[in-house]
Structure formats: structure tokens, C-alpha cells
Amino acid sequence: MPSYVITGASRGLGWEFLRQLSSDSNNIVIGMVRNKHATDTRVSEELQARSNIHILQADISDYGAMQNAAEETAHITGGGLDYLIANAGMVAGFDAFDPIGILGKQPEALEHNLMQAFKINVVSNIHLFNLFTPLILKGEAKKVIAISSGHADLNITAKFNIDVSAVYAITKASLNIAVAKFSAQYAKDGVLFMSICPGVVDTGRYASATEEQLKAVSRMTKSFKEYAPHFKGPASPESSVRDVLSVINNSSVENGDGGSFVSHKGNQQWL
Template identity: 40%
Template structure:
């Protein structure tokens, strides 16, 4: 039996992980969520599959994360195999501005960077530290950070994307934090990985690229990296690809930032 904990599990990629993993009754799946009010589809799924455990927590609060880890421990008798850090935020409305657009807007820049760092970097470090003692006792011993190609330097250079400043900086920062955990924990057999899901058809993606003109602009940028990309992939396809990479993760790749194809080039 393999135990999995997924943050941000009420919708999108997080819910996709829960759906995929819970099909196998041998998996114990812990859905870490902030509120039951937005968890309708998850609650319905959990009512049908008894290996899904919903746990309320706040990833910005280390105390509540410690309590969530204690709840997981009660079910698994003190262990966790795989922790998937999926929760995050695209940031404030100022994400549409390039770096120079913040000139004279100190408060806006502080918020753009600060909120993204809090939601996409600090909260994930809090989560790892709260669950680390369970990972140490697990069989798989894997910590997976769901990153983004937006946090990759070469992808940014090639596509020409100058916006999503806070989001990109925070994702890149968490990629580095994951590498730091990897080198620290390697002697214990614990492996980490930053993993890009690609362009996925989530509600968040639709909010950004739903407008036809915006979608055309984004595609033009993406075509500089991959001329064949036509649109976002279905959630189930993206999750299946990522799980293949996660299951194949070895010490040799621990701490790396890989695509959902398991390499460092195929972003779509």
C-alpha cells in the first residue's frame, strides 16, 4: 500500500491526482484542502472511494500543517510515501505587468513578489517540514513540487514572456528550495523533484488564456519553443504523465526540475 498526500486537492491538477490515484484501492490518498465549501467534486468522489481522506489545513500556517500531519499519521501509523506540493497561486492582478511596469508602484511590486513568495515558496517549505518526519518513515520517500515552465530561465528567454513576475520568481525559488532539500536529505534516501505539468486545461489556465486574442498571443510565444503545440492538455493526461515521472524518480534525478515527459526540454 502506497500513501500519497496532495495539497490543493479540491480542483484542477490536485483533484486530478486524487482521482487517478484513488482508482487503486491499495493507495491511501490524503487530500489536503483549505475549505470544504469549494470541495464539492472532491467530497462526492470521497463518498464513493473509501481510500480518500480529506484533511482541512492551511499551508501558510505551520501549526495547522503539523496538525494535518498528525491526522495522516493516525491512518498510516506514522509514515507517508509521497508528498505532492500542488497548491499555489498565480498572484495579484499586477501579474500582467512586466518588471519595468512596476516603476513608481512600490506597493504593487511588494505585493506582487510578496504574495507569490508566501503562497508558492514559503508555504511549500512549511509543508515539507511538517510532513518530513512521516516521509522519513515511508517506503517511497518522495517529495514532489508541481512547478511551472514559467520558472525556467531558458523557457522565459526563448518565449519572450516578461509578465507573471512574482509567479515565475516564486516558482524558480521553490525549484531551488527543492534542490536544497534534495542534497540535504540524500543520505536518508529521500528524493525531491520539481515537475512542470505542461500547459494544462485547468480553470486557472482558462482564466488566463480563455480570451481568443490572449490565446493567440500565448500560442505564438509557445510556438517559439514547440511549433506543434495546439492547446492545453486534458487534466487526466497531464496527471498520468506526471505520475509516470514520479514513479520513475531515482536518486540520480533527485533535486532536478523536469518536464512531465521526464526530461528538461519538452515543456508541452
């Protein structure tokens, strides 16, 4: 039975990975969340308590909790793991609407957000990969996927002047290089490490934005439309996750995908 661990499975894209993957009763699907009780309740209400779903409690910034989660995972699967999807991420509101020079007017807040986002999006995922790679090495599929962001692409940032989300972009770019380093070490053992951007997806991020903040979003959307004239707006979690799972299934160490950073389309076209 193929086994999956998904971090950040409580809501947004992580929940959708959990929902789609568990619809196949042959899969063992393990969701890591910060609030197990709330997610267990959601699973029983919305997914009729599918018996192939296991919810484990772990804040990814808590090394001990993740160690326990790795042990519990091995117990559930019998020792190995096929797929690890590192989806949990800090998507803070702090940098979402202003360019980096404006953020710099609050130096303490900027530093605090940089350190916090680096801890969650980079350091915690590095610990996650180190703790779960021994299980992945015992699995069949041997795939470790980091959910990254096209915001980390140097070329489009410069070419289309995408000036918002600096903290987020800096940490996702760091995550990408961490993934490439894991690939450099483990590709020879047949483990695929890669970073995938899910596209722009409506997970409620701008639900409580003010009018002023929405102006910054429309500035970003304008840049997106210059980059991709066909871009009509955010995709649904359902279609994004379907696309990302297809990229995961079609990628392999043998095809040269190790350490790569691609979009939900499987290439460098982010929208």
C-alpha cells in the same frame, strides 16, 4: 498500502491527482484543502465517497494547521508517508497578462503580490517539507514532489521573451532551489525531492479574462509555438496528471533525479 498527501486537492490538478490515485483502492490518498466541507461534498458526489480518501483542512500558509495535518496523516497511515505532492500554489491574476515593467507602475500592488506569492509558493512549501519529511523518512517510496512551472526556466524566458507571469515565475524558480536544497540534505537518506512542471493545463485559469487580457495570452501562446511548433494548446488535467505520475514513478535518487527540475515529459522539454 502506498500513501499519498496532495496539497491543493480541492480543484484543478490537485483534484485530478486525488481522483486518479484514489481509483486504486490499494492507495491511501490524503487531500489537504482550505475548505474541507466543500471537498468532502465533492468527493461524495463525484467519487462515490471512496473509502481510501481522507480530506484534511489546512491552509498551507498556516503553520499550525499544517502541523495538525502532519499529525493527522501519521494517525491515518500508522506513522509513515510514501509520497508528498506539493501541488497547492498561488496562481494570481495580477501578473498574468503584463510584463514586469508595466506591473512596476503599481509598486505597492507588485510588492504585495510578490510577498504573498513568495509566502505561499515558497515559504509555505518549505514548512510543508520540513513537517512531513519525518513521515516520509518512515515511508517506503520516500518521494517528495513540488509542482513547479516551466515559467521558471531561465533559458526559455530569455530566448523566447516570455514577459508575462513574472511574480509566478520568480516564486517557482525559488521553489526549485528550495527543493534542490532539501535533496542535498536528504538524498543520502534515500528521499527523492524533485520539481515537476505539469505542462500547460486547462484548469480554467483564463475563463474570465477580458479581450485585452486574452491578447497577452495569445502573445504568450505565440512564443510557446516558436519554442515548440507542435504545441496545440493546453492539455487536460487528466492527461497531465497521468504524465506527471509516470515521471514520479520512473524517477529515483539512484537514477540521479534528486533535486532536478523536469517537465511532465521527464526532461527539459516544457511543451
